[in-house]
Amino acid sequence: MNNKFIRIYEDIAERIRNGDIEAGTLLQSELDLSERYQTSRETIRKALKMLYEEGYIQKIQGKGSIVLDIRKIDFPVSGLVSFKELAQKMGHRAQTVVKLFREQAVDQALGQKTGFAQKQQVWQINRVRKVDGEQVILDKDYISQRLISGLNEDICQDSIYEYIEQSLGLSISYAQKEILVEEPTTEDRELLDLEGFHNVVVVRSKVYLEDTSQFQYTESRHRPDKFIFVDFARRK
Template sequence: MPREKFTQIYATLKERIESGVYPVGQLLPSENTLIGEFACSRNTVRRAIAELVRDGYVQTSQGKGVCNIFQPIERSSYTMGTIESFRETARRTGQRTTTRVVRLEKCVAGVTVSLLTGFPVGTELFSLSRVHEMDGKPIILNHSYLRVDCMPDLTAEIAQGSLYRYLEEELGMVIVTSKRTITVEPVTPADEKWLDLGEYNCVAVVSNQVYNSQGVMFEFTQSRHVPSVFRFQDNAVRRSTGSGTRRMTVET
């Protein structure tokens, strides 16, 4: 099965769902209709549908078909299952954004930085701090450590734009996965200096270790969010377990 055909079907159906061509609660076209439209095998259509199920876009029902269960993500919400830059989030939600670089310098990971980030002691890093504003309000303070050998020519001008666009489109890096941790922490002097906290005395902190296709962790970023506009949204799918299946069989 050509991967190009599978990804084409998946991307097309996903775009139709997100744009409202297939309204929420309604069935997608039948397998036979999709097979005719895309000139492909039944297995190819089923694999594309299975990926949409996995990503929380649709739900299959025996004897009925495939139902659209997608709900558009709210403004200012971030997605849990994807690696999305601040600018990509803003573009998706239609909000006006600016980014300010408040620090960019080279350093070498010592024990403290190594324990925080996961980079080995002695790794040469860029230490980068940026303030993200949305609709004129400073709402996120990013502290990043970035491997110098993965982006040796990084400048403040580049960091002020889209860092991921630079890495992917200009350096050819393939960004694959991240390990994400979310905590709530007391504000720091830096938070008070750079963020519009209002009456809040805490921030929502998202820590990311990001890996490329070579298995190299090239980025550790700690994003410190103003709680009033912090929201993560996820699509979760419950998966059957072997023990659950066996238990059901016994009870039947």
């Protein structure tokens, strides 16, 4: 029947959802699946295409189809939430590894990129975020030293936002964000467990305090299978 591939898709998808097929494992080959379901390889290809389009699998050249973790973390596009807060809310094991922490003066190129004035002193911070043991986010931050004093590696490893709000008594107010899909850089490939993915989701943000002073520029680079970026919209 013409809709047999839909039934195959639904069966495999259900097995992935209930854990019979574990995330990170390879699906059976097209030949093995065609024998299992007593159908043609063309029908199997249609079912696999649906699984790919619905985010259940990722096709890896030379390997086959790998099962994705459908328990993704919801990142609110319009909200401001720290990685620590989000991971705790979603019930994931989270760890932050500080790869770079240094002071830097803003030059012309960095000023154009970040929005900070030239010659201003900033903290440059690169952090790898681990979720359930996998390195899936690279956060690259520039934070104003004039506005945010006293930063150190221990604070960066825990939560910068918690430090700003609870220790410094400042109110983080709003952010301007842009979201892009880019090819991984050499740094991405070195620091992230990309698992064969050829793209990363990049969120660039300028973050402001309550008095409208920009205190942070951040570039957050995500492995695409682990996160859903969500927003709430209302028609006026």
